[in-house]
Amino acid sequence: MSRFAALLFLFPVPVLAAEQVVHTDPIAPVILGVTWILSMAIVGRFVARRFHQPAVVGELLMGIVLGHVGYLAGGDMVTLLREVPQVFDLMSGMGTAATFDGETAAALNRVLNQPDGGVMLQVAHSVDVFSRYGVIFLLFLVGLESSGEEMRHVGAESARVAVIGVVAPFLLGVLTIQLLTPDLSANTQMFVAATLGATSVGITARVLRELNKEKSREGHIILGAAVMDDILGLIVLAVVSGIVVSGEFALGQVVWHIFLSLAFLGGAIALGPHVLKYAIRFLGRLDLVEAKMFTSFLFVMILAWIANLAGLATIVGAFTAGLILHDSYFHDVFDPEKHVTIRDLIQPLEVVFVPIFFVLMGIQVKLEKLADPQILLLGGGLIIAAIIGKIVAGIGAGKGARRLAIGFGMMPRGEVGLIFASIGKVLGVMSDTLFSAIVIMVIVTTLLAPGLLKWSMNRPAGGSGNAAAK
Amino acid sequence: MSRFAALLFLFPVPVLAAEQVVHTDPIAPVILGVTWILSMAIVGRFVARRFHQPAVVGELLMGIVLGHVGYLAGGDMVTLLREVPQVFDLMSGMGTAATFDGETAAALNRVLNQPDGGVMLQVAHSVDVFSRYGVIFLLFLVGLESSGEEMRHVGAESARVAVIGVVAPFLLGVLTIQLLTPDLSANTQMFVAATLGATSVGITARVLRELNKEKSREGHIILGAAVMDDILGLIVLAVVSGIVVSGEFALGQVVWHIFLSLAFLGGAIALGPHVLKYAIRFLGRLDLVEAKMFTSFLFVMILAWIANLAGLATIVGAFTAGLILHDSYFHDVFDPEKHVTIRDLIQPLEVVFVPIFFVLMGIQVKLEKLADPQILLLGGGLIIAAIIGKIVAGIGAGKGARRLAIGFGMMPRGEVGLIFASIGKVLGVMSDTLFSAIVIMVIVTTLLAPGLLKWSMNRPAGGSGNAAAK
Numbered sequence: 001m002s003r004f005a006a007l008l009f010l011f012p013v014p015v016l017a018a019e020q021v022v023h024t025d026p027i028a029p030v031i032l033g034v035t036w037i038l039s040m041a042i043v044g045r046f047v048a049r050r051f052h053q054p055a056v057v058g059e060l061l062m063g064i065v066l067g068h069v070g071y072l073a074g075g076d077m078v079t080l081l082r083e084v085p086q087v088f089d090l091m092s093g094m095g096t097a098a099t100f101d102g103e104t105a106a107a108l109n110r111v112l113n114q115p116d117g118g119v120m121l122q123v124a125h126s127v128d129v130f131s132r133y134g135v136i137f138l139l140f141l142v143g144l145e146s147s148g149e150e151m152r153h154v155g156a157e158s159a160r161v162a163v164i165g166v167v168a169p170f171l172l173g174v175l176t177i178q179l180l181t182p183d184l185s186a187n188t189q190m191f192v193a194a195t196l197g198a199t200s201v202g203i204t205a206r207v208l209r210e211l212n213k214e215k216s217r218e219g220h221i222i223l224g225a226a227v228m229d230d231i232l233g234l235i236v237l238a239v240v241s242g243i244v245v246s247g248e249f250a251l252g253q254v255v256w257h258i259f260l261s262l263a264f265l266g267g268a269i270a271l272g273p274h275v276l277k278y279a280i281r282f283l284g285r286l287d288l289v290e291a292k293m294f295t296s297f298l299f300v301m302i303l304a305w306i307a308n309l310a311g312l313a314t315i316v317g318a319f320t321a322g323l324i325l326h327d328s329y330f331h332d333v334f335d336p337e338k339h340v341t342i343r344d345l346i347q348p349l350e351v352v353f354v355p356i357f358f359v360l361m362g363i364q365v366k367l368e369k370l371a372d373p374q375i376l377l378l379g380g381g382l383i384i385a386a387i388i389g390k391i392v393a394g395i396g397a398g399k400g401a402r403r404l405a406i407g408f409g410m411m412p413r414g415e416v417g418l419i420f421a422s423i424g425k426v427l428g429v430m431s432d433t434l435f436s437a438i439v440i441m442v443i444v445t446t447l448l449a450p451g452l453l454k455w456s457m458n459r460p461a462g463g464s465g466n467a468a469a470k
Numbered sequence: 471m472s473r474f475a476a477l478l479f480l481f482p483v484p485v486l487a488a489e490q491v492v493h494t495d496p497i498a499p500v501i502l503g504v505t506w507i508l509s510m511a512i513v514g515r516f517v518a519r520r521f522h523q524p525a526v527v528g529e530l531l532m533g534i535v536l537g538h539v540g541y542l543a544g545g546d547m548v549t550l551l552r553e554v555p556q557v558f559d560l561m562s563g564m565g566t567a568a569t570f571d572g573e574t575a576a577a578l579n580r581v582l583n584q585p586d587g588g589v590m591l592q593v594a595h596s597v598d599v600f601s602r603y604g605v606i607f608l609l610f611l612v613g614l615e616s617s618g619e620e621m622r623h624v625g626a627e628s629a630r631v632a633v634i635g636v637v638a639p640f641l642l643g644v645l646t647i648q649l650l651t652p653d654l655s656a657n658t659q660m661f662v663a664a665t666l667g668a669t670s671v672g673i674t675a676r677v678l679r680e681l682n683k684e685k686s687r688e689g690h691i692i693l694g695a696a697v698m699d700d701i702l703g704l705i706v707l708a709v710v711s712g713i714v715v716s717g718e719f720a721l722g723q724v725v726w727h728i729f730l731s732l733a734f735l736g737g738a739i740a741l742g743p744h745v746l747k748y749a750i751r752f753l754g755r756l757d758l759v760e761a762k763m764f765t766s767f768l769f770v771m772i773l774a775w776i777a778n779l780a781g782l783a784t785i786v787g788a789f790t791a792g793l794i795l796h797d798s799y800f801h802d803v804f805d806p807e808k809h810v811t812i813r814d815l816i817q818p819l820e821v822v823f824v825p826i827f828f829v830l831m832g833i834q835v836k837l838e839k840l841a842d843p844q845i846l847l848l849g850g851g852l853i854i855a856a857i858i859g860k861i862v863a864g865i866g867a868g869k870g871a872r873r874l875a876i877g878f879g880m881m882p883r884g885e886v887g888l889i890f891a892s893i894g895k896v897l898g899v900m901s902d903t904l905f906s907a908i909v910i911m912v913i914v915t916t917l918l919a920p921g922l923l924k925w926s927m928n929r930p931a932g933g934s935g936n937a938a939a940k
Contacts, residue, residue, distance in 0.1 A: 026558035
């Protein structure tokens with residue numbers, strides 16, 4: 001095993017060597033770059049699983065290691081990937097790196113002035129495109145799972161936990177920033193604080209499954225709240241990005257963006273099923289795998305695009321598509337006995353594309369930016385705000401449930417927090433420094449949650465009931 | 471249905487409108503472009519199926535329609551896609567379109583000097599990358615299927631049919647070019663002639679399945695020969711591209727490239743299984759879907775890259791990976807009862823990426839280049855050479871089989887012929903004119919084959935035996 005891992009770690013060597021090779025097929029460097037990132041993700045995931053940690057943490061840490069080793073070694077490819085959100089801008093402006101701030105511009109110019117700078121740009125662009133498709137598939141699958149069992153168990157308790165779980169971290173976040181770095185712009189403060197409100201269902205669900213406590217009262221409350229949190233979080237994201245894009249903070253803007261988000265969600269939920277039924281009847285001539293795959297892919301992508309057109313994030317559209325679409329739509333036209341589910345079909349895409357996103361996020365972390373004591377203080381403050389905010393949310397649950405366990409269950413920010421941060425980076429309100437601090441916060445909360453959740457679930461429940469006795 | 475089709479056809483309108491929209495998320499135009507191409511592919515496939523024609527023909531024709539409608543309407547996006555092999559070069563040179571010949575350079579410069587030229591370049595690059603990944607998945611699946619049942623039935627008859635089926639069209643192709651346009655370079659002549667030798671297994675297999683003649687003697691000979699043809703064809707491709715890349719035609723070069731191809735195939739077949747077993751044991755900690763998906767994806771991509779490094783086409787590596795990999799490797803580590811096959815996992819990728827390849831190939835056809843009577847004559851000559859060459863191959867089958875049916879079964883060039891032509895285009899030996907003529911040849915042979923095969927299979931077999939009586 002260790003020999004195999006060593007082999008994979010050596011992969012950057014052919015990457016660098018490849019820059020000297022004359023490629024017959026222009027796709028070859030792209031294949032190499034993408035495959036290399038994916039290989040590193042697998043190693044990260046493998047190591048994480050070995051230490052019983054979530055895969056996302058392994059992939060992020062692997063990205064951080066890669067980014068810093070590559071950067072310190074002066075690797076051009078890694079330097080370009082560290083600045084990857086600028087790659088799109090660079091291509092849009094066709095080779096003018098001059099519009100970026102000093103340090104970034106210098107790094108980009110240096111790389112692009114290499115003889116194979118253009119080839120590296122192709123690789124970076126493709127890795128970036130793949131990672132962005134990855135997020136879309138991920139949010140679609142989250143939406144797909146949210147539409148099922150959990151939603152029906154969502155009661156008043158879950159709703160309270162979810163709302164407090166978004167509001168409390170937001171307020172604590174703003175408070176922390178005001179105390180520590182009050183000179184940040186209002187937009188940035190808002191974005192950072194909004195990132196603290198996110199919850200990653202996946203990690204908590206996996207821990208609960210391992211503990212065999214999925215069907216416990218705490219389990220139902222957490223999963224229900226996490227699903228609502230996704231929807232709330234995406235609305236907050238829509239509102240916050242809307243304000244950022246449109247310029248100034250104003251109550252009218254907030255109301256407008258809340259309306260826009262709800263109108264998109266409402267419109268998609270009202271019209272989506274009709275469009276789907278129509279499309280599926282049309283595709284009835286194809287076979288089931290083709291029809292399901294085409295329908296899912298087109299539906300996700302079209303909703304993602306419309307969401308963007310409405311000023312929302314593409315992932316809001318992808319999540320909404322997941323909420324709406326389910327396998328039963330196909331039962332009218334295709335034999336319901338054949339059970340190739342939508343999940344079965346989209347999962348292969350997720351397995352390949354999503355790890356690329358996480359590694360790329362890790363690569364963009366710049367620990368050297370955190371050397372400033374004030375930034376370290378802010379980072380620490382945000383982590384504490386993130387933890388306390390969700391513990392407070394646990395109080396939203398009624399008596400008789402392990403409130404602390406619920407708070408811990410809501411704690412991991414995982415991919416959702418990360419996606420928020422990456423959007424902030426694209427919108428230009430989140431500096432490299434803040435982005436790096438947020439990624440550290442995501443890693444810390446995601447790492448702490450499973451252990452704390454296990455510990456608190458094994459304590460006796462406070463109050464009268466003990467639904468987890470099962 | 472027709473209303474839905476109209477809706478899809480109108481999709482280019484938002485594409486054009488989108489160029490005016492300020493995108494929050496830079497992936498949005500890419501999503502739109504890729505989704506639009508895929509939508510058109512689905513319509514093409516649907517129409518083809520309606521008229522009982524192969525999907526590939528529908529997708530190609532849709533691409534041809536799109537390319538010409540967009541071109542005549544002055545659509546910048548379509549213009550860029552028509553020149554898509556140059557997009558990679560353009561990015562490698564970072565914005566210098568000056569190295570291309572007059573007409574192409576003018577078109578590219580015009581598009582890139584638009585305010586959103588850079589965004590269109592991103593879209594075109596992504597569509598191109600997706601389509602190239604598509605071919606790799608396609609050839610991997612072809613390889614995966616070749617390793618199964620058919621190979622065992624391959625006898626001397628299949629081998630004779632396969633060899634004649636590559637040699638006869640090659641010789642007839644060279645003869646045709648010598649007669650009609652002797653001024654083409656030796657490399658170009660060789661490449662065009664090699665393209666005529668390809669056989670697409672998929673289309674013939676589907677027709678045989680529809681006729682319920684898969685298990686007939688003719689069916690076994692055709693399918694066995696088609697599989698051998700794939701291998702032979704890829705060796706021919708490797709040799710021909712090797713000669714083109716290394717410059718001049720020389721016997722030493724031919725021998726060297728045959729050796730290189732066989733060494734790659736042999737090396738991969740000898741070492742591949744060991745690497746796979748080792749990797750799968752390493753991945754045993756992951757779940758089956760992850761492990762199978764990662765193994766398949768990495769194995770294909772690494773072999774594709776090594777093939778390229780060895781001077782072969784990436785698709786040779788992908789096909790070889792398919793030949794080597796099969797599900798039984800996973801039985802040692804994972805429960806063999808769980809049957810998520812590699813095919814199940816790669817197929818969703820194929821369903822999305824492959825149609826993009828075919829539409830893009832269609833878009834690159836430039837019918838206006840065929841207006842020259844001499845070119846029309848050459849195109850017609852190539853079609854006749856392609857048909858006669860494969861009918862001659864049918865004679866390789868022994869007595870008692872429907873030789874004409876075998877010839878017709880080998881006739882469709884489908885995706886394989888197309889891939890040859892696209893590589894020739896990338897290598898610069900195939901002009902727009904020749905590429906367009908070859909695509910027409912692919913469409914004609916692919917369209918004619920099913921009907922002719924049906925007709926000839928229903929005639930009485932010549933000679934003594936009649937294995938198809940079943």
